[in-house]
Amino acid sequence: xxxxxxxxxxxxxxxxxxxxxxxxxxxxxxxxxxxxxxxxxxxxxxxxxxxxxxxxxxxxxxxxxxxxxxxxxxxxxxxxxxxxxxxxxxxxxxxxxxxxxxxxxxxxxxxxxxxxxxxxxxxxxxxxxxxxxxxxxxxxxxxxxxxxxxxxxxxxxxxxxxxxxxxxxxxxxxxxxxxxxxxxxxxxxxxxxxxxxxxxxxxxxxxxxxxxxxxxxxxxxxxxxxxxxxxxxxxxxxxxxxxxxxxxxxxxxxxxxxxxxxxxxxxxxxxxxxxxxxxxxxxxxxxxxxxxxxxxxxxxxxxxxxxxxxxxxxxxxxxxxxxxxxxxxxxxx
Numbered sequence: 001x002x003x004x005x006x007x008x009x010x011x012x013x014x015x016x017x018x019x020x021x022x023x024x025x026x027x028x029x030x031x032x033x034x035x036x037x038x039x040x041x042x043x044x045x046x047x048x049x050x051x052x053x054x055x056x057x058x059x060x061x062x063x064x065x066x067x068x069x070x071x072x073x074x075x076x077x078x079x080x081x082x083x084x085x086x087x088x089x090x091x092x093x094x095x096x097x098x099x100x101x102x103x104x105x106x107x108x109x110x111x112x113x114x115x116x117x118x119x120x121x122x123x124x125x126x127x128x129x130x131x132x133x134x135x136x137x138x139x140x141x142x143x144x145x146x147x148x149x150x151x152x153x154x155x156x157x158x159x160x161x162x163x164x165x166x167x168x169x170x171x172x173x174x175x176x177x178x179x180x181x182x183x184x185x186x187x188x189x190x191x192x193x194x195x196x197x198x199x200x201x202x203x204x205x206x207x208x209x210x211x212x213x214x215x216x217x218x219x220x221x222x223x224x225x226x227x228x229x230x231x232x233x234x235x236x237x238x239x240x241x242x243x244x245x246x247x248x249x250x251x252x253x254x255x256x257x258x259x260x261x262x263x264x265x266x267x268x269x270x271x272x273x274x275x276x277x278x279x280x281x282x283x284x285x286x287x288x289x290x291x292x293x294x295x296x297x298x299x300x301x302x303x304x305x306x307x308x309x310x311x312x313x314x315x316x317x318x319x320x321x322x323x324x325x326x327x328x329x330x331x332x333x
Contacts, residue, residue: 024090031101032248035239036255040079043235045262046079048088052097053262055111056123058254058307061325065101065110067314074310077255106314112207117185126261126268126330130286134275139183141165141173142197156190164272167221174215175203176275216278228267231283236291243298250309253302256295264292293329300332 045053054074059066066074069091075085089109092098097119099112111119141160148156160173163186167172178200187193203212239256248256271285279285302319311318326332 008079009282015100018117021032030242032239032242032246032252036123036252036259039235041166045259046076047084048091048122049266050075050078050080050258050262051085051092053265054096054258056119056126056265056316057258057261058303060111060120060123061321062307063319064116065108066311068107068109070190070310070314071109073313074254074307077251078258090212121182122269123265125273126265129289129330132177132275133274134277136202136212137178138174138176138201138215140168140197140199140201141169141183142199143195143234144197147195148192152190152192152195156186156192159186159190162269164274165273168215168219174219175272176212176216176278177273179243211279220272220274222272222280225267225271225283228270229288232263232267232288233284233291234243235263236295239295240291243295248299248302250302250306253299254306257299259304260292260295260299266290296329297332300328 028216051071054071056065058074068086071089072082072085075125081086082201089098093100093109097115098109100109102108143153157167157173161167163175163179163182165173165175183198184193187196187198203209203211243256267285267288276283308318308320
């Protein structure tokens with residue numbers, strides 16, 4: 001007998017697994033310190049990536065520069081020792097993210113101007129709610145044969161995929177969102193403006209066709225993103241009770257805030273940021289965002305006390321957080 005069953009799409013897989021969360025049991029901890037220890041033992045963050053998290057969340061709002069000694073002090077309670085930190089900072093400088101300035105035997109580090117816009121854009125989307133809506137069109141990027149060399153194609157592909165675009169056909173990138181400023185920046189930075197066709201595509205009325213929304217299923221497998229959000233919820237939900245039961249010290253608050261943003265950022269970097277109309281309903285990213293926002297609001301002020309005290313050990317003039325900091329997650333005050 002012929003089997004006429006359609007293949008299972010990623011949307012169907014999500015429906016099948018929606019109520020299962022993850023196979024692993026949630027953390028059972030009785031204090032914030034115990035939660036921190038459990039997290040660092042079970043899911044230790046990579047030191048280089050953690051440095052970038054702390055720059056974005058804690059250092060950029062305070063002028064963007066930090067002395068190496070202060071950075072060492074900030075990372076120590078997160079399990080990153082002096083040697084690992086120096087190696088991470090050195091590699092980030094080699095990769096063009098950080099720049100150094102010296103004052104005698106001391107060194108201070110900051111995000112280099114060339115990387116700052118991309119860096120800030122990535123962090124803005126962490127703190128912003130899911131509000132992208134679909135107007136029914138797609139942004140398409142097409143490259144003609146021979147318009148770019150191999151290195152240009154490789155670099156552009158990497159950046160477009162990082163920005164959430166998908167290869168929807170050979171030589172064609174697409175995304176149902178529209179941010180012309182970001183796309184122009186990517187093309188300019190890679191030196192390929194004028195070498196590609198960029199257009200909007202909409203359905204042609206009066207022609208029988210496959211709906212454009214179906215390209216989401218063809219272009220992205222959202223299953224890993226869903227699992228990432230589910231794991232984030234399982235890991236961090238116990239903190240709601242713990243933080244409500246007892247106040248935390250400033251250093252504890254800073255560690256929790258850093259781990260919170262680091263874990264949320266890790267999922268966000270793999271989320272293509274599709275319009276809400278093209279996502280399965282309910283979308284676990286919504287619950288993950290609400291959890292991150294609630295926890296951040298509970299601990300950000302105490303964490304700021306620790307950040308300021310650490311920065312001012314070496315720099316009496318370290319500024320308080322800039323005004324834009326308090327706009328995170330829809331407003332902190």
